[in-house]
Amino acid sequence: MSQLDANPPYFHPAYLITKKRAPREPLVQLPRGWFHDLAGPTFGHLAVKPTDNDLTIQHDGPPQGQRIVLSGRVLDSDGRGVPNTLVEIWQANSAGRYVDRADPGFMPLDPNFTGAGRCMTDHQGNYRFTTIRPAAYAGPKGTMFRPAHIHFSLFGRTLSERLITQCYFDGDPLIEHDPIIEAVPDPKGRRRLVARFDGESTPLTSGGETSALSYNWDIVLRGRSATPTL
Amino acid sequence: MSTQQSPSQTIGPMYGYALYAKGMNRSTEPGEPGAVLIRGAVLDGEGEPVAHPDALVEVWYGDQFTRARTDAFGVWHVRVRKPEAGLELPDGTGLAPYLHATVWARGLMKQAETRIYFPDEAAANAVDPVLARVPESRRHTLVAVPEDDGGLRFDIRLQGGDETVFFDF
Numbered sequence: 001m002s003q004l005d006a007n008p009p010y011f012h013p014a015y016l017i018t019k020k021r022a023p024r025e026p027l028v029q030l031p032r033g034w035f036h037d038l039a040g041p042t043f044g045h046l047a048v049k050p051t052d053n054d055l056t057i058q059h060d061g062p063p064q065g066q067r068i069v070l071s072g073r074v075l076d077s078d079g080r081g082v083p084n085t086l087v088e089i090w091q092a093n094s095a096g097r098y099v100d101r102a103d104p105g106f107m108p109l110d111p112n113f114t115g116a117g118r119c120m121t122d123h124q125g126n127y128r129f130t131t132i133r134p135a136a137y138a139g140p141k142g143t144m145f146r147p148a149h150i151h152f153s154l155f156g157r158t159l160s161e162r163l164i165t166q167c168y169f170d171g172d173p174l175i176e177h178d179p180i181i182e183a184v185p186d187p188k189g190r191r192r193l194v195a196r197f198d199g200e201s202t203p204l205t206s207g208g209e210t211s212a213l214s215y216n217w218d219i220v221l222r223g224r225s226a227t228p229t230l
Numbered sequence: 231m232s233t234q235q236s237p238s239q240t241i242g243p244m245y246g247y248a249l250y251a252k253g254m255n256r257s258t259e260p261g262e263p264g265a266v267l268i269r270g271a272v273l274d275g276e277g278e279p280v281a282h283p284d285a286l287v288e289v290w291y292g293d294q295f296t297r298a299r300t301d302a303f304g305v306w307h308v309r310v311r312k313p314e315a316g317l318e319l320p321d322g323t324g325l326a327p328y329l330h331a332t333v334w335a336r337g338l339m340k341q342a343e344t345r346i347y348f349p350d351e352a353a354a355n356a357v358d359p360v361l362a363r364v365p366e367s368r369r370h371t372l373v374a375v376p377e378d379d380g381g382l383r384f385d386i387r388l389q390g391g392d393e394t395v396f397f398d399f
Contacts, residue, residue: 006235008339015240017337020274021388027398028364034319035399041288041295041330079233090248100244102283116248151242153249159399162341164334166239183339184237192236219236 006222008183015179016143037223038159048086053119055091055131063113065094065132067212070167070195073125074154075220081125082161082221088118088153089129096137104140130212136174147174147181154219161223168194169215192220238340243283245334250286250299256309257294264314267381268346268374269307272300272333275389279304285335287386289346291328312348319359326354326361333386342396346384347373360397368395 010022056062074082092098092115097107099114113132121127136148149166156162168175175181175194184190195217202214258265272280272287285300289308298306310329317325329346347355355361361369371394374382386394 007238010339010342012339015337015339018339020276020278021280021335021337022339023342023393023396024275024389025368025393025395027396029398030360030363033321034360038399041290042293075233077233077235088249090245092244098244098247100247100283102243102246114247151239151245151248153241153245159330162332163236163238164241164341165236166242180239180339186237188234189237192234193239220233222235 006184006186006189008185012179012183015183036158036160040155040158040162048118048120053117053127053129055113055115055117055129057130058114059112061112063093063132064110065113065135067130068133068215069128069130069201069212070150070215070217071126071128072195072216072218074121074127074156075125075218076156076161076223077220079220081121081123082156083121083123083125085121085125085157086118086153086155087121087127089116089131089150091115091131091150092134092137092148094132094135096135107135107137133169133213136172144179145174145177147172147178152219154221156221156223158223161221163219163221165219166193167217170194170196240336240339241286241334243336245286246283246299250297255296255298255307257296258309258311260309262311264311265309266312267307267309267379268329268384269305269377269381270374270384270386271304272306272335272386273304273388273390277387277390280335280337280388284337285333288332288334289329290332291330294329315354323359324354324357326351326358328358328360331384331386333388335388338388342386342388342394343399344386344394344396345372346382349373349376349382364395368393371395 012018093110093113095107134148138145149168154163195215198214198216272285281304287298287306289296291313296308298308300306313327331344333342374384
C-alpha cells in the first residue's frame with residue numbers, strides 16, 4: 001500500500017475548488033528504489049536565526065491574543081526523530097487576519113504580529129514555537145469558515161518526506177465541519193492533525209507575563225516505512 | 231510498527247509572506263555556466279490560470295532549490311543551472327538531465343510532483359527510464375519548449391485533456 005494513502009485524495013468535492021484543480025490522471029508510479037529516499041533539497045536561501053521561532057518578539061510590543069507554546073517532534077514513519085530539518089509556519093493573528101495581502105481583510109491587523117516563523121529541529125527532532133493562538137476565520141463569500149490553524153511546511157531528509165500541512169487545536173468545534181480536514185479519509189489521520197493541550201507543561205498556577213498555554217503536536221513524515229512496499 | 235503519518239493539507243492562498251522572499255526564484259545569474267530561464271503557467275482544468283496568490287512552484291535539483299509564485303496571469307519563472315549529464319539511478323542506469331518541480335496551490339490537497347526535461351536532450355530523453363514509464367502520448371508534457379529568447383517554457387496543467395504527468399516517487 002502506498003504511503004501516500006494517509007493523504008487526502010486530490011479531488012474532494014466538498015472543497016469546491018478541487019473540482020478544477022485536482023489532477024485526474026493516476027500518478028505515474030516509480031519504483032521505490034529510484035527516488036523515494038533521494039536526498040531532498042537544500043535551502044541556502046532560508047537562513048534561520050535562533051529567535052525566528054518566537055512570533056511574539058518580532059515587533060515593539062507583544063501581540064494581542066492567547067500566548068501559546070506549540071512544540072513536538074518531527075518523526076519519520078518508523079517513529080524516529082528527524083533531526084536538523086527546517087520547519088516553517090504561518091498563521092492568522094488572534095482576530096483571524098493574515099498579514100498577507102491575499103487576505104480578504106475582514107478583520108483587523110495587529111501591528112505587533114506578523115505570523116511567520118521558522119526553526120530547525122534539534123538532534124532528536126524536537127521543534128518549538130512561541131506564538132499566539134490564531135482565531136478561526138471566514139473566507140470570502142461563498143467559501144468556508146476555517147477552524148483555527150497554523151500552517152506547517154517541512155522538508156524532512158528525502159524527497160518523499162516533504163510535507164505541507166495544517167495544525168488544528170483540540171476542542172475546536174469547527175474541526176468536524178471543515179471540508180479540508182474531512183478530505184483526509186482515515187479518522188486516525190484527521191486526529192494526527194490536532195494539537196493537544198499539554199496540562200503538565202503548562203504552568204497553570206505560575207502566572208507572569210510570559211506564561212503561555214502549552215500545546216503538543218507531533219508530525220510524522222511519509223518517509224521510511226517499516227514495512228516493505230511493493 | 232508504522233506510526234500514523236501526518237496527512238497533507240492545502241497550502242492555502244496566504245503562504246506568500248512566510249515562504250517566499252525576493253530572489254528565491256533563482257539559483258544562478260544570467261551568463262553563468264548552464265544558466266537557463268524557465269517560465270510557465272499553472273493552469274486549471276478549464277485552462278484558466280492558477281493566478282497569484284494561489285500557486286507556489288518549487289524547482290530543485292541537488293544544491294539548487296528555488297521557489298516561484300504565479301503572477302496575475304498564472305505565470306511563474308525561475309533561473310537555474312541545467313544539471314550536468316551523467317545522472318544515474320542507484321543501479322547505474324543513466325538518467326537524462328532533469329529538474330524536479332513541485333506544485334503547491336490552494337485547492338491542491340497535497341503537492342503535485344513532476345519533472346522538467348530539456349528539449350536539447352532528445353537522445354538522452356529517448357532512453358530515460360522515468361520517461362519510459364510514462365505513456366508515450368503524455369511524455370511531451372514533461373519536456374520544456376524552447377523560446378525565442380533562449381529560455382524554456384514549461385506549462386503545468388493540473389487537469390484536463392493535456393494534463394501534466396505527476397509522479398508518486
